[in-house]
Amino acid sequence: MITGKINKLLREHERLKERRNPMFERNRFVKFLMYFMMIYYAGCLLLLGITLPIPMSDIYHGVPGFDVLDGWFFVIPIVDFWLRFIIQETPANQARPYSLLPISRRYLMRRYMRRAALTMGNLFWGFFLVPFAVMSVAKVLGVTGVIGWLLGWWLLIVCNSYIYLLIRALCTRKGVWVLLPLVIHVGIVLLAVLPDSNVLDMPCTDFMRGFAEWNVQSFAIAIALIVLFFRLNVKVQGAIVYDEVGKKEDVQLKHTTQMNFLNRFGIVGEYLKLEMKMRMRNKSLKNQFFMLLGCMVVFSVILYFTDIYDGVFMTNFICLYDYLCVGMATLVTIMCHEGNYMDLLMSRKESIMDLLTAKYYFNSLMLLIPFILVLPLTIIGKITIWMNIGYLIFTVGVLYPIMFQMAAYNKETLPLNAKLGAKAGSGAQNIVTLTIMFLPIGLERLCVTFLGDPWGYIVLIAFGLVGIATHHRWLRFTYHRFMKRRYVNMEGFRATRK
16 A cells, blocks of 8 residues: 555656756757657668568578577667667666655665666667567567567567666766776677677577577576666665765875966966866766767777778768767867856956867867877778878867857756766757768768869868867857856856756
């Protein structure tokens, strides 16, 4: 009786949670965009599920398409795992508001873990798997085979969600935990693609076929893994909630880095120190940086050792993404983290102008990291030297000025010590993100098509050099636009500050 009332109360709170968010009215465009993208990707998965079974069977000389897919089944859990960082919240975050109430912490953890297994998001891959099973599994093993195969996939997705929740919870303690799945996933992919034949093919195929044939061993392994990670999550996430409520924390004396070599640059140097210390000390920015660095390394390693992404579009996209991702993560939300102390910044004349200048210099210097990562690809000929330099200069001189314009429009404070994951951005932020991701590739293709390969990139370099040479002018322009909207922005920063 009491348990039923608690469940009803919790469900009511979950329904009201989103509508009571102060960003509800502002994020309607984002919600529309998210629903549109979900429908779009569902359509893409449905199309793949219908069109892939026959070509897969033909390529492998009559081997059933589902056996071919099962040999590479680990690809879906890997993609699913990293997508969850964008959209899924941990049970610890959901249970935290009730941690001081007379409700069992273990009960809350178990409830939210069961809900995590039964969420509709775990069925999203069904848009691909259901038509694939109907067209491939049904021909060989009939309806019972289709049901067993799909049930096995659902169990694996649930297990994958529990693994994600465990890693996400551990990352709240130490961001370095994100390297564990990264190393494992990279190792699995390399083990499959580096040898002449996929060594994981037959073990994976036999394991997945066991679901279609209702083999008890396959189901027992999947269920055992689910139970294991369920219990680990309940224990770990319950401990995290308890530690946060009890204010249990380790205090260690740390030596403060002075960075005296930046003193020669005056106020701009002080803001450069602030930029570096923000990324070294604050969980949100530090974890974000390491995640993006890991993505750059993974893409570069895959492009270096395999020919999977040797196409023109993917080569351009990976080169551009390496240069964009770090700046895009921080500059599209420019001034949002400073919203925590915007009142202090506004108390000094010209401090915002100096801050913008320091941000531009700092993010420009950060591009040395992707330049070093892309350099081996340039040496082996996967990426031309003109493409490498062209995207580097174009990013600094054209794409960064576009992202800096968001300083005049961003008015939502982002916490400095938030856990991994972030709130959905505003409509303007999403539009700018899409623009800077696809505009350079379109412009590059247009220039290379009409002018040829190196002149097309020389045009990109010329555009970038103009932006770099005039950076004082457009930074001053951005500063004046920010000052015109300063009261509106400051009101927004205060309203969303925690």
